[in-house]
Amino acid sequence: MFSKALLDRNGRKIEYREETLTGIRCRICPSREERGLNDLRIPEALEINKSCPFCPENIEIDTPCFENGERIHVGETTTFPNIYPFGENHIVTVITKEHCPHEITENQILDSLKGQFLGLKEKKGFASINWNYLSSAGASMIHPHLQGFSDGIPTYLTSLYINRSKEYFDRSGSNYWLSVTESEKESDRYLFGDEITWCANPVPIGEKEIRGYLPFCSFNDFEEFIPEIAGGIRRVMEIYKNAGNHALNMAIRFGKDEHEMYFRAFVSMIARINPNPESISDSAFMERLHFEPVVMTVPEDLKKINSRSQKY
Numbered sequence: 001m002f003s004k005a006l007l008d009r010n011g012r013k014i015e016y017r018e019e020t021l022t023g024i025r026c027r028i029c030p031s032r033e034e035r036g037l038n039d040l041r042i043p044e045a046l047e048i049n050k051s052c053p054f055c056p057e058n059i060e061i062d063t064p065c066f067e068n069g070e071r072i073h074v075g076e077t078t079t080f081p082n083i084y085p086f087g088e089n090h091i092v093t094v095i096t097k098e099h100c101p102h103e104i105t106e107n108q109i110l111d112s113l114k115g116q117f118l119g120l121k122e123k124k125g126f127a128s129i130n131w132n133y134l135s136s137a138g139a140s141m142i143h144p145h146l147q148g149f150s151d152g153i154p155t156y157l158t159s160l161y162i163n164r165s166k167e168y169f170d171r172s173g174s175n176y177w178l179s180v181t182e183s184e185k186e187s188d189r190y191l192f193g194d195e196i197t198w199c200a201n202p203v204p205i206g207e208k209e210i211r212g213y214l215p216f217c218s219f220n221d222f223e224e225f226i227p228e229i230a231g232g233i234r235r236v237m238e239i240y241k242n243a244g245n246h247a248l249n250m251a252i253r254f255g256k257d258e259h260e261m262y263f264r265a266f267v268s269m270i271a272r273i274n275p276n277p278e279s280i281s282d283s284a285f286m287e288r289l290h291f292e293p294v295v296m297t298v299p300e301d302l303k304k305i306n307s308r309s310q311k312y
């Protein structure tokens with residue numbers, strides 16, 4: 001499923017890896033962690049914004065409604081159209097009533113995913129559910145929120161995976177995702193889960209990337225798996241916390257009914273550098289312009305962190 005090559009420069013190891021299906025490449029450079037850029041910095045350092053439109057006293061006034069004149073409420077979560085969309089049917093789900101919570105619970109994640117499902121289920125586009133958690137992960141609002149959209153065309157990476165999966169199926173007669181789930185389950189990157197398998201991605205597209213391989217393709221089949229997906233996301237957050245990362249990005253990308261033969265939806269989560277006064281970002285030219293992420297953590301090492309993260 002991937003190839004690798006190792007380079008040693010004065011004892012500093014650089015590992016090049018390439019995903020066979022897509023040709024996506026990354027470089028793993030554990031010694032870069034010695035720079036100590038991700039010292040523990042947590043959200044308390046962030047300024048509380050009294051005029052936050054996502055806080056309970058403002059949300060029903062400052063956020064827009066859907067065409068039916070309503071917002072979607074599930075548990076303590078609220079879902080509404082994004083005022084500044086960058087996609088079709090772009091919606092926001094505010095996850096917590098609390099502006100800057102110390103913990104986000106499995107139930108809050110579950111209710112947020114339900115809110116996203118309800119907000120997007122009538123749409124016929126390519127759906128994805130996404131999360132920028134904390135400012136250093138690109139969140140413009142500190143108040144935790146998911147963003148989903150359902151676009152006429154898939155994003156670049158989703159279309160790459162769908163197209164290459166079709167080519168793989170045409171060549172081999174089998175579904176790439178079933179093969180990859182089986183082989184990753186047996187690998188030293190397997191972390192947890194059975195029906196939904198959570199594994200460190202061997203060719204990470206970001207720091208400590210973990211993928212949840214979902215047993216369905218289409219957004220139409222998402223609803224029944226929401227509780228289990230929410231549990232997995234919460235557990236990955238715990239793994240990141242144990243590794244010293246609070247900030248993260250997440251994307252759940254879905255196919256459509258007609259891709260069922262050769263594609264499967266999957267969750268992709270990456271850890272991000274913690275919010276810090278210097279505002280150093282861990283996304284730079286290699287990540288954004290060469291689409292060849294430089295990460296520090298060897299994917300197989302996430303197994304050790306996972307074994308320390310059983311309880312939360």
Ligand SMILES: [Zn+2]
Nearest residue numbers: 052055099143
């Ligand atoms: Zn707020």
